[in-house]
Amino acid sequence: MNLFRSLTNRFFALLWGGQTISRLGDSLFSITLAWWILEKTGSAAAMGKMLIFSTIPMLLFLLIGGVVTDRFKSLNVLLIADTVLAGIVLVITILAYTDLLQIWHIYVGKIIFGMVEAFFQPAYVAAVPEIVPKDQLPSANSLTNLSHRGAGIFGPAIGAAIVAFGGTSLAFGLNSLSFVVSALCIFSIIIGRKKYPQLVNASTISVEKKIDPITPPSKLKTVFYDLKEGYQAVISSAWLWITILIFGLINATSTPVSVSLPILTKVNLHGDVQTLGFFTTSSAIGFVVGSIVMGNFKRLRKRGLQAYLATCLFGVMITLFGLVTNIPILIAAAFFEGALMALFGLIWTNSLQELIPHHLLGRVASIDALGSFILLPIGYGISGWATDLIGAPLVFIIGGAATALLALLGLLHPAVRHLD
Numbered sequence: 001m002n003l004f005r006s007l008t009n010r011f012f013a014l015l016w017g018g019q020t021i022s023r024l025g026d027s028l029f030s031i032t033l034a035w036w037i038l039e040k041t042g043s044a045a046a047m048g049k050m051l052i053f054s055t056i057p058m059l060l061f062l063l064i065g066g067v068v069t070d071r072f073k074s075l076n077v078l079l080i081a082d083t084v085l086a087g088i089v090l091v092i093t094i095l096a097y098t099d100l101l102q103i104w105h106i107y108v109g110k111i112i113f114g115m116v117e118a119f120f121q122p123a124y125v126a127a128v129p130e131i132v133p134k135d136q137l138p139s140a141n142s143l144t145n146l147s148h149r150g151a152g153i154f155g156p157a158i159g160a161a162i163v164a165f166g167g168t169s170l171a172f173g174l175n176s177l178s179f180v181v182s183a184l185c186i187f188s189i190i191i192g193r194k195k196y197p198q199l200v201n202a203s204t205i206s207v208e209k210k211i212d213p214i215t216p217p218s219k220l221k222t223v224f225y226d227l228k229e230g231y232q233a234v235i236s237s238a239w240l241w242i243t244i245l246i247f248g249l250i251n252a253t254s255t256p257v258s259v260s261l262p263i264l265t266k267v268n269l270h271g272d273v274q275t276l277g278f279f280t281t282s283s284a285i286g287f288v289v290g291s292i293v294m295g296n297f298k299r300l301r302k303r304g305l306q307a308y309l310a311t312c313l314f315g316v317m318i319t320l321f322g323l324v325t326n327i328p329i330l331i332a333a334a335f336f337e338g339a340l341m342a343l344f345g346l347i348w349t350n351s352l353q354e355l356i357p358h359h360l361l362g363r364v365a366s367i368d369a370l371g372s373f374i375l376l377p378i379g380y381g382i383s384g385w386a387t388d389l390i391g392a393p394l395v396f397i398i399g400g401a402a403t404a405l406l407a408l409l410g411l412l413h414p415a416v417r418h419l420d
Contacts, residue, residue, distance in 0.1 A: 003295035006139040011131045011189045016140075018185025020147035022082065025178025027155020029089065031280065032163055032171040033106065035273045038262050040103060048259045048384025052377040053107045057114035058121075059374055065119035066366025067226045069126050070359060075193075077123035079186045081116045086179035088112050093176055097169035118366075125365040129353045131189075141349045142295025145342055146288055153284045160273055230363030233356065238415035239304060240364075243348070244371035246410040250311065251372055252379030253402040254318060256395045257337070259383040261321070264392035269327060282331045286338030294346040303347045304419030308411045310343040315404030322396030351419070 007013045037046055069077055092109050095101040124144075132140045162171045234241050261279060265271040317337040324330055356364045386395045410416050 003139055003142055003292055006132050006136040006143060009132050009136070011192060012128070012136075012140055014185045014189050014192075015127070015131060016143050016147055018082075018182035019144065020151065022178045022182035023147050024151035024155055024158075025175035027151045027284075028159040028162060028171045029175035031155065031159045031273070031277060032168055034262055035163075035276070036168055037103065037106070038266065043384075043388065045384040045388055046103065047262060048255075048380040050106060050110055051255075051258060051380040054110035054114040054117070055373060055376045055380065057111050058118045059114075059370055059377075061115050061118035062121070062366045062370040062373075063227055063230075063363075066122040066230060066363040068119060069122045069362030069366070070226065073190075074123040074127040074130060074362065075186055075190050077119050078127060079183055079190065081120040081123070082179045082183035082186065084116050085113065086176050086183065088116075089172060089176035089179065093169050093172040096167075096172055101168075118369075121369050122362040122365040125349065125352065126358070126362045129358060129361070134354065137350055137353050138346070139295050141346055141353070142291045145291040145345060146295075148287075151284070153281050153288065155280075155284075157274075157277055157281065160277055226363060230360060230367050233360045233364050234367050237355070238413065239351075239419045240368075241371075242410060242413050242416055243307075244368050246406055247372045248375050250315075250403050250406050252375035252382075253399045253406065254315070255376065255379035255383040256321070256387070256392070256399040257318060259380055260387040260392040260395050263387050264321060264396065268392055269325060269330075271327065275327065278327070278331055279334045282334040283338035283341075286335035286340075287342045288338075289335075290339035290342030291346065294343060301420055303351055304416040305411070307344045307347040307419075308407050308416060310340040311407035311410075312404045314340040314344070315400045315402070315407060317400070318403060319397050319400030322393040322398075322400065 007016065033050075034047065037050060040046075065077075088109050092101065092105065095105055128140050128144065129137060159171050162174070234244065262276055265276045265279065269275065314337055317333045317340065320333040321330055324333070352361065352365060352368065383395055383399070386398075
């Protein structure tokens, strides 16, 4: 099966295995933390603040993270990131176990999480094409998405069971342990690449040969010059800068999924943490199905049309959460929301890795993340404030409609429609 062909690569199998375990831990942590905040504060604004505190540091450090990734080895950056995250979650675990955990502790932890994520994101995007050849990128990226979202199928239910059995601190502690496992896998890759250099493929060379508009950087160049090269690469590709611009807005308009869903579940749908788990699990299953389908393609065609139409339908699914109160229908909508998200994400990641020279990939990935997420703090804040003011259903309707319209707006440019 084409989906699993990248797992024949020993190094990617280690990377993917570690990330799968880590993402499962993240899933436990996220749903446990979301419900802990809801029980502690009863406010969507508090949920929005938590997301803001993690997003702003990420945005501030993203460009530096991209430069560090391109100047140093991406696997080393990943190893340091996982080690730091393991330590932070361990502190939160100890505070929860001793009943000393307060909301401000979570905010501080999220600030550090955001800083680390600014280095992790571009490093991971750059690490995958270093490990696997170009024809295995769709498989590798699909499996990466499976590890990100597939864990969400089991995570919410497992998280709820763990909290019921051992309390919040046990769920947090397992997440800390998952980061340790991921760090050990990355360390094994680093050692293995040194011990068996014949297993290191030349995929990075093939990526660089795709297009080479800018002279490769030397170690003597300044950080600002490195950033300038990254921006030049973005501006020279219309499909790239238009998508970053459009999704800077879309990621803000779709924030009700992150901020308002717990309130909608409890207040409007009269559900509990298990109901919230059904929604997140259904979305994760949809994401897995979408990833499996996309992972079987060696070559993605008509990328622009597929990606933007999928995003438009994604907005429609968000709108349904404000219009419908039937939980089974909303579970189905969450499934399609996840599948459509996977479709866009895989097309986008493959396009970056195939069309951007590898020596620029870390910086371009960081610029992409910065542009795409820069309005997230505003979106989180507005969604939390608006949910408390006008109710979650109307927030979902407005956010979903805006998301769909912005996707259609992006299709007006020929560079997006003709991206193949």
